[in-house]
Amino acid sequence: MAILDLPFNATSTPLMVTDHHYYPLEVEIANYLANEWSVPVLLGIFAAVCASIVIGTVVILDKTHPNLPKGEKAAIWWFVISGAIHLFFEGYFSLNHTRMGPAQDLFGQLWKEYAFSDSRYLTSDPFVLCMETVTAFTWGPICFVVAFFITNSHPLRHPLQIIVCVGQIYGLILYYATSMFDHYYAQITYSRPEFLYFWGYYFFMNFIWMVFPGILLVSSVRTIARTFQALDKLTAAKSNGKANGHANGHAKKTI
DSSP states (O other), X not given: OOBXXXXXXXTSOOOEEOOSSOSSTTOOEETOOOOSSOXXXXXXXXXXXXXXXXXXXXXXXXHHOTXXXXXXXXXXXXXXXXXXXXXXIIHHHHHHGGGTTTOOSHHHHHHHHHTTTOGGGGTTOHHXXXXXXXXXXXXXXXXXXXXXXXXXXXXXXXXXXXHHHHHHHHHHHHHHHHHHHHHHHSOOOOSOSSHIIIIIIIIIHHHHHHHHHHHHHHHHHHHHHHHHHHHHHHHHHHHHHHHHXXXXXXXXXXX
16 A cells, blocks of 8 residues: 555554555545455345335334325335434444545445445545435434424425425536536546446436436425415405405495
8 A cells, every 4th residue: 555644553643545546546545445345245245124114114104194195105205214324324434434435334335335436425525425414413303393394284294395305406406516527627636437337326316316316306395386276265255245344244234
């Protein structure tokens, strides 16, 4: 390994490693150690955990709220898994961003695998850190609140759903935009060129948070629009009823 600093100890600066496979190839990663687990093992565990969360949510909903429409149940599944990923997985990065290079726990190795598509996750990039922190500790908890509000038809469900969906979409747009800006204008590439890393990890795995929040955002906007439309019609009907009542009363007095 190419070491650029003095040997590391408790009082020295971190070892800055450049002998790695991340892009740009010259990027310095503090105390970097290659993952100990294979990619199939890491992805398999992550998929199994996500599946367990979804299946557990399905089972609980079927027992506690069997009459909920399928669309509402699907929204709950999404918000629960989304909230879990935001709060725990992305929250892990936010709290441990300075030690991602040598991390060998499950989440640390998963982030190092994902970093092949975006090495900013191994360098405490300011934008990525701020974006992930907001996502983890703002959108994460709100996702769970929205999931709960769906079960009891809480009046704040759709306002909060709009807020969290807009936040997720806006964050993703900025995430894509900052990376593409550096790629095209600063000639800095953070992703390896292989299909798996750029199209699989970087594009597809993130674009999911464009698709589902987009669908739920449109649904909430339509629901609120219909509600106000119905309210306006009801208000107009009451106003007309009062006006007709006053008119009839005046006519009777005249007679």
